[in-house]
Amino acid sequence: MSITAVERPRADKQVQQAIPANPQALLQAVLQANQGTKDPRTREVLDALIRHIHAFASEVKLTYDELHKGLDFMVRVGQATGPEKHEGILLADILGLATHVLLLDAKAILAAGGTEPALIGPFWRANQPLMSNGVRIASEDTVGSPLFVQGKVVSTDGKPIVGARIETWQAAPGGLYENQDPEQEDMNLRAVFETDANGQFWFESVRPSGYGVPIDGPCGELLALQGRNHMRPAHLHFIAIAPGHKVLTTQIFDSRDPFAFSDAAFGAVGSLLRDFQPDSQGHFHLDVELCLEPGETRLPTPPLP
Numbered sequence: 001m002s003i004t005a006v007e008r009p010r011a012d013k014q015v016q017q018a019i020p021a022n023p024q025a026l027l028q029a030v031l032q033a034n035q036g037t038k039d040p041r042t043r044e045v046l047d048a049l050i051r052h053i054h055a056f057a058s059e060v061k062l063t064y065d066e067l068h069k070g071l072d073f074m075v076r077v078g079q080a081t082g083p084e085k086h087e088g089i090l091l092a093d094i095l096g097l098a099t100h101v102l103l104l105d106a107k108a109i110l111a112a113g114g115t116e117p118a119l120i121g122p123f124w125r126a127n128q129p130l131m132s133n134g135v136r137i138a139s140e141d142t143v144g145s146p147l148f149v150q151g152k153v154v155s156t157d158g159k160p161i162v163g164a165r166i167e168t169w170q171a172a173p174g175g176l177y178e179n180q181d182p183e184q185e186d187m188n189l190r191a192v193f194e195t196d197a198n199g200q201f202w203f204e205s206v207r208p209s210g211y212g213v214p215i216d217g218p219c220g221e222l223l224a225l226q227g228r229n230h231m232r233p234a235h236l237h238f239i240a241i242a243p244g245h246k247v248l249t250t251q252i253f254d255s256r257d258p259f260a261f262s263d264a265a266f267g268a269v270g271s272l273l274r275d276f277q278p279d280s281q282g283h284f285h286l287d288v289e290l291c292l293e294p295g296e297t298r299l300p301t302p303p304l305p
Contacts, residue, residue: 027054073218080217086122090219093119093265094228103269109246109293112156116270118251121237123177126302128167128190136204137168137191139184144173144206147276151201151288153240160199161292164242167192168203170235175211179304207276207284208234210257213264223264230264233257238290239300245292247299252288 019029030050037043056062080087092098102117103110110116131137138144153164169190171177178188189208193201212230215223223230234254241247253260253268254276260268276284 096266114291164195167239170208231259246295
């Protein structure tokens with residue numbers, strides 16, 4: 001049995017010396033090793049990651065045992081990820097990291113008074129049905145309080161956007177999306193609308209329900225460790241798409257939901273909390289204005305077929 005020789009990288013022809021045994025010198029050595037990263041943006045991100053990880057370890061005086069507990073947690077996050085659940089995305093959600101990145105990306109539009117973005121989530125489907133304004137998107141056997149949604153899409157200058165495409169979807173009052181529940185009709189509570197000459201769209205639905213994020217993996221352990229709830233407040237998803245504008249992905253949350261101010265994914269920020277107003281007949285009404293930022297229209301990819 002022969003063993004194929006592997007060519008080893010040659011050491012640089014310069015004076016070699018040991019890294020001094022202190023954290024500062026170690027950090028500089030690790031940063032120097034990263035200078036071989038050719039892509040400038042990747043090198044920038046890795047430099048920052050290295051600096052912050054080392055600073056974090058110093059700040060909390062991390063022990064070697066604690067380091068390995070953390071590494072084991074990350075391994076289990078990967079092991080818990082599969083076709084039905086992405087535990088890594090869930091971790092970014094419950095730590096507020098995903099919303100933080102969305103707000104950074106939307107800095108310009110927020111400064112101009114635009115609509116806050118929110119997580120696209122794992123339940124958006126491709127080929128949602130195109131429907132006429134005013135229709136009911138809930139099947140006849142979907143029981144719940146009627147909800148009437150009146151929406152408008154505008155640009156940052158306040159002008160209505162005609163012909164914008166609006167994708168919307170929501171969980172049923174029982175807390176499940178249609179693809180999770182074999183009892184619901186295919187594409188129930190999902191639709192695509194186009195704005196009219198006034199930039200408006202409208203439809204009838206049922207008042208959605210909040211639901212819990214998965215807690216059967218390491219993220220559930222983390223929430224329990226923190227003494228936090230795992231609930232997301234009731235919400236409707238919207239994606240607004242218009243030529244000459246950046247795509248807006250957002251969620252509108254029911255401010256009357258008991259978990260409206262303790263969203264496990266930290267998505268209910270700013271003006272995304274709205275009052276689903278009841279009338280004397282027990283029907284609810286929601287007015288939505290979606291303000292889009294001018295720019296390149298980059299379509300997101302639906303996570304579900």
